[in-house]
Amino acid sequence: MNKVIDGEMGLDSFSFSSQNKDLAEVEIAKYPEGRKASAVMPLLELAQRQNGGWLSRAAMDYVAETLDMPFIKVYEVATFYTMYNLKKVGKFHVQVCTNLPCWLRGSDQVVDACKNQLNISFGETSEDAMFTLTEVECLGACVNAPMMQVNDDYYEDLNEVSTKSILSELASGNSPKPGSQIDRKSCEPIGGLTSLIQQSKEAIESK
Amino acid sequence: MPSIKINGRDIEVEEGLTVLQACEEAGVEIPRFCYHERLSIAGNCRMCLVEMEPSPKPIASCAMPINDGMVIHTDTDLVKKAREGVMEFLLINHPLDCPICDQGGECDLQDQAMGYGLDKSRFLESKRAVKNKYLGPLVSTIMTRCIHCTRCIRFAQEIAGVPELGATGRGENMEVGTYVEKALSSELSGNLVDLCPVGALTSKPYEFKARSWELVKTQSIDVFDAMGSNIRIDSRGSEVMRVLPRINNSINEEWISDKTRHACDGLGRQRLDRPYVRRNGKLEEESWDGVLSVIAEKMINTSPKRMAAIAGDLVDCESLVSLKDLMQTLGCNNLDCRQDSGAFGNPRSSYIFNSGIKGIDRADVILLIGCNPRWEAPVLNARIRKQYLNGAIIGVIGPEFDLTFPFEHLSPDLKEIKNMLEHPSEFSDKLAKARRPMLVLGSGALAREDGEAILGAARDLAERVNIVNSEWNGFNVLQRAASRVGGLDLGFVPKTNKDLGTREILRAAEKKEIDVIYLLGSDEIEMDRLGDAFVIYQGHHGDAGAHRADAILPGAAYTEKNGTYVNLEGRCQRALRAVFPPGEAKEDWAIIRALSERIGKKLPFDNLLQVRERMSEVNPIFSNVNKISEASWGEFGSRGEIKDSEFIQPIENFYMTDVISRASATMAECTEVALAKKEKAA
Numbered sequence: 038m039n040k041v042i043d044g045e046m047g048l049d050s051f052s053f054s055s056q057n058k059d060l061a062e063v064e065i066a067k068y069p070e071g072r073k074a075s076a077v078m079p080l081l082e083l084a085q086r087q088n089g090g091w092l093s094r095a096a097m098d099y100v101a102e103t104l105d106m107p108f109i110k111v112y113e114v115a116t117f118y119t120m121y122n123l124k125k126v127g128k129f130h131v132q133v134c135t136n137l138p139c140w141l142r143g144s145d146q147v148v149d150a151c152k153n154q155l156n157i158s159f160g161e162t163s164e165d166a167m168f169t170l171t172e173v174e175c176l177g178a179c180v181n182a183p184m185m186q187v188n189d190d191y192y193e194d195l196n197e198v199s200t201k202s203i204l205s206e207l208a209s210g211n212s213p214k215p216g217s218q219i220d221r222k223s224c225e226p227i228g229g230l231t232s233l234i235q236q237s238k239e240a241i242e243s244k
Numbered sequence: 245m246p247s248i249k250i251n252g253r254d255i256e257v258e259e260g261l262t263v264l265q266a267c268e269e270a271g272v273e274i275p276r277f278c279y280h281e282r283l284s285i286a287g288n289c290r291m292c293l294v295e296m297e298p299s300p301k302p303i304a305s306c307a308m309p310i311n312d313g314m315v316i317h318t319d320t321d322l323v324k325k326a327r328e329g330v331m332e333f334l335l336i337n338h339p340l341d342c343p344i345c346d347q348g349g350e351c352d353l354q355d356q357a358m359g360y361g362l363d364k365s366r367f368l369e370s371k372r373a374v375k376n377k378y379l380g381p382l383v384s385t386i387m388t389r390c391i392h393c394t395r396c397i398r399f400a401q402e403i404a405g406v407p408e409l410g411a412t413g414r415g416e417n418m419e420v421g422t423y424v425e426k427a428l429s430s431e432l433s434g435n436l437v438d439l440c441p442v443g444a445l446t447s448k449p450y451e452f453k454a455r456s457w458e459l460v461k462t463q464s465i466d467v468f469d470a471m472g473s474n475i476r477i478d479s480r481g482s483e484v485m486r487v488l489p490r491i492n493n494s495i496n497e498e499w500i501s502d503k504t505r506h507a508c509d510g511l512g513r514q515r516l517d518r519p520y521v522r523r524n525g526k527l528e529e530e531s532w533d534g535v536l537s538v539i540a541e542k543m544i545n546t547s548p549k550r551m552a553a554i555a556g557d558l559v560d561c562e563s564l565v566s567l568k569d570l571m572q573t574l575g576c577n578n579l580d581c582r583q584d585s586g587a588f589g590n591p592r593s594s595y596i597f598n599s600g601i602k603g604i605d606r607a608d609v610i611l612l613i614g615c616n617p618r619w620e621a622p623v624l625n626a627r628i629r630k631q632y633l634n635g636a637i638i639g640v641i642g643p644e645f646d647l648t649f650p651f652e653h654l655s656p657d658l659k660e661i662k663n664m665l666e667h668p669s670e671f672s673d674k675l676a677k678a679r680r681p682m683l684v685l686g687s688g689a690l691a692r693e694d695g696e697a698i699l700g701a702a703r704d705l706a707e708r709v710n711i712v713n714s715e716w717n718g719f720n721v722l723q724r725a726a727s728r729v730g731g732l733d734l735g736f737v738p739k740t741n742k743d744l745g746t747r748e749i750l751r752a753a754e755k756k757e758i759d760v761i762y763l764l765g766s767d768e769i770e771m772d773r774l775g776d777a778f779v780i781y782q783g784h785h786g787d788a789g790a791h792r793a794d795a796i797l798p799g800a801a802y803t804e805k806n807g808t809y810v811n812l813e814g815r816c817q818r819a820l821r822a823v824f825p826p827g828e829a830k831e832d833w834a835i836i837r838a839l840s841e842r843i844g845k846k847l848p849f850d851n852l853l854q855v856r857e858r859m860s861e862v863n864p865i866f867s868n869v870n871k872i873s874e875a876s877w878g879e880f881g882s883r884g885e886i887k888d889s890e891f892i893q894p895i896e897n898f899y900m901t902d903v904i905s906r907a908s909a910t911m912a913e914c915t916e917v918a919l920a921k922k923e924k925a926a
């Protein structure tokens with residue numbers, strides 16, 4: 038993953054909303070006196086959410102000040118973890134997994150669908166600032182591969198058509214249903230259970 | 245004591261050591277990059293791998309504490325193979341640019357690659373390239389060479405106390421830097437260059453100037469503050485190319501300040517390389533013969549009461565004793581080695597750092613009075629910081645500065661010393677209850693008109709709160725001038741109350757009661773107060789003194805003479821000559837000796853040895869080289885009132901405090917950067 042070290046950093050001022058202030062207090066309270074710095078990751082996450090999905094420098098500095106940490110220590114954390122975005126992202130941050138299981142199950146089509154539909158490549162943001170497309174490593178949903186994450190939601194069992202339709206729905210302000218796109222229940226096998234059938238029957242009967 | 249076996253040999257080592265340290269004690273050298281004995285352990289380079297029974301895998305010896313009965317092997321095939329493997333990985337991304345790298349010839353990686361490197365690379369992919377970072381005017385970066393040992397990060401955070409460096413990104417994209425571009429705000433940043441085991445951080449002013457093997461190395465003593473840091477002067481021909489620290493655990497450990505390291509380019513600029521005499525208001529070149537006769541005539545024909553001598557901050561003890569003897573044989577006792585008229589007392593303990601610099605490592609409560617150690621002695625400040633990290637409590641009376649560690653600010657007003665004396669406060673209780681309380685009195689406080697009273701009050705406070713007892717003397721004066729303690733030890737001060745010190749000399753000169761003033765390297769006094777006196781300037785730079793002078797005697801800078809300096813803790817040390825003075829300039833004591841002959845009062849010494857014998861005669865501490873001589877406690881200072889007067893910062897700009905640093909282009913650049921930073925912050 039390439040992290041942006043230079044580039045737009047955002048120096049406008051930043052401070053937590055009163056709601057986030059309270060949430061930050063809760064996080065800080067989890068750690069013993071004098072160990073505030075331990076709360077750096079949850080606070081960065083709060084800051085990222087409040088800031089529209091990315092961490093500006095002002096936001097990182099604010100977190101550092103809140104936690105009495107040297108600025109650089111916060112920059113280190115923020116640049117280490119790929120889920121902190123150091124560049125502006127669009128309203129929808131589309132993260133497509135291209136690791137082996139997803140690739141075997143056709144992530145290439147998903148990627149192409151995204152690129153064609155949004156007219157951007159990896160690492161870019163659409164002109165209307167609606168979509169940012171990012172290539173990511175395994176997101177832990179391989180069982181329903183291929184998949185992509187849009188903001189907080191996973192969309193699984195994708196193909197070209199479903200990917201495009203999700204993106205258009207999002208673009209037109211609707212909220213497409215997250216999860217498997219082929220009517221699979223959570224991560225059960227496609228076409229119903231194939232094992233442990235007997236046991237579950239007995240279990241039902243005994244009730 | 246645990247006993248362990250290293251390469252089949254049993255040895256007993258101290259509890260709490262690491263395997264690497266134990267090996268070192270056993271005389272077995274372990275290669276390393278990230279480990280440094282003055283920094284915390286990182287354990288990330290893996291170069292120090294050794295075999296430990298019965299572990300099937302090699303272990304990182306720098307991070308493994310010893311255990312009784314441990315069996316260690318450092319010379320097996322497995323160890324060799326493991327280290328070769330680590331080296332191969334390190335070299336994967338390290339460029340093969342030794343021929344154009346400043347570190348070449350003194351590079352840990354180069355040296356260790358000789359032992360553990362393969363002769364060809366098996367890595368066919370492309371190497372990574374990393375953008376260089378800007379760290380200020382002193383440290384140059386070629387970050388592609390960085391091996392991520394994190395020594396620089398740990399130094400900035402732990403020793404210098406400016407946590408501004410870090411490693412951003414991860415894996416292949418990890419980069420060491422500040423993330424947000426800025427110059428490091430430390431007076432110790434030059435030490436990063438020494439610490440970096442490769443050529444990633446190199447000295448910017450010295451960039452591409454010389455190769456380490458073509459330099460002549462001279463062991464010497466620093467003069468930019470009063471610590472007497474041990475340095476190595478590297479010269480080529482007649483030019484000082486760079487200054488590096490030498491290890492001395494009692495003084496500077498292995499650090500030096502940026503001024504000590506980088507002001508040396510000032511040695512080549514604005515030098516006085518021939519004698520001058522002022523005629524019709526203009527300085528004209530003159531021969532040695534000519535200038536000495538002019539001065540001799542003046543001095544012979546002036547009444548000793550109407551003469552005076554002031555010595556500057558960089559002067560060696562040999563010239564001080566020579567000038568003192570000369571003036572006194574002429575009957576003149578208007579002498580002062582204190583350009584700032586700082587108060588001092590009769591027992592030596594009234595003007596030195598009694599606990600010794602090493603004493604800081606034992607202090608548990610430290611009271612700083614009217615000083616900014618970060619600027620007055622940056623390396624000493626780092627030591628106080630170290631003690632702060634070890635748990636010492638620190639209080640400050642006087643102006644507040646960013647000292648790189650937190651402290652209790654007791655009062656901006658020096659009157660607080662008296663207050664504490666009369667009404668015990670919370671902090672004075674802490675001092676009284678401490679095992680080894682310490683008080684550090686700044687030279688700026690002593691230089692005030694009421695310096696005597698401040699000195700007296702501090703002394704009494706020291707007695708009151710047990711800072712001085714039979715085993716411990718924590719009464720410390722933080723001198724700023726390299727020549728000061730030596731000058732006071734030699735008695736380069738007015739002999740009696742009737743004789744004039746700097747303050748009175750200036751007053752008298754203003755009233756035209758002084759006809760001849762001898763400035764021995766003295767440039768930091770108010771020259772426009774010298775009236776119409778005939779001013780003799782002996783020194784090495786064309787600065788304030790030379791501008792005002794009527795006759796100029798070109799002398800030698802600290803790198804150009806064998807000199808003795810007594811540091812702030814009262815340790816007498818010898819500096820060695822690295823290069824010869826430029827042009828016709830001469831060693832200073834010899835100039836004075838030559839002048840004395842002209843005057844007809846020939847000083848009784850003909851060589852350096854005899855001058856030094858004379859110094860020991862004046863004060864036996866000069867026979868005690870490299871050691872601290874006992875200083876007895878006694879009465880000093882006055883019981884007068886401490887006034888309201890505002891505290892005057894003795895140092896306005898850390899980078900330019902004396903003739904050499906004022907002539908240095910590097911220091912000028914540092915000043916600019918520091919000013920820009922200050923403006924931005926304001």
Ligand code: SF4
Nearest residue numbers: 390391393394396440
């Ligand atoms: S710059 Fe030098 S000291 Fe700093 S991490 Fe890299 S190799 Fe180590």
Ligand code: FES
Nearest residue numbers: 134139175176179
């Ligand atoms: S490989 Fe795509 S989610 Fe695991």
Ligand code: FES
Nearest residue numbers: 278289290292306
């Ligand atoms: S010296 Fe031990 S890991 Fe670096």
